[in-house]
Amino acid sequence: MKPFPVIVSTIAAFGPGVATAEWCDPPIVPELTTPELAQEYREEFKDEFDQYFRDASRYTACLDAERTRIFEEMQITAQRYNRFLKDSATWDPLQ
Numbered sequence: 001m002k003p004f005p006v007i008v009s010t011i012a013a014f015g016p017g018v019a020t021a022e023w024c025d026p027p028i029v030p031e032l033t034t035p036e037l038a039q040e041y042r043e044e045f046k047d048e049f050d051q052y053f054r055d056a057s058r059y060t061a062c063l064d065a066e067r068t069r070i071f072e073e074m075q076i077t078a079q080r081y082n083r084f085l086k087d088s089a090t091w092d093p094l095q
Contacts, residue, residue, distance in 0.1 A: 022062060022069075026059055030045065030052055
């Protein structure tokens with residue numbers, strides 16, 4: 001029996017997708033305004049800026065989490081690739 005089908009089925013069972021990527025939505029920057037509108041709608045603009053900074057904090061936290069996830073995935077994938085190279089070096093091409 002060739003070891004290749006066993007490795008392929010193992011990769012399919014435990015391969016990529018164990019941890020799923022998260023989509024990080026960037027914050028929406030408050031629009032520029034005139035001094036007159038800023039005075040008239042001060043509270044609304046203040047709320048927009050506050051929302052922006054909350055969203056920006058969530059966005060950077062999301063990016064940090066995704067960065068951590070992809071580095072872990074890369075380590076696992078590198079280990080799998082090393083095992084593949086080691087195992088495939090012993091395969092008999094005539095079988």
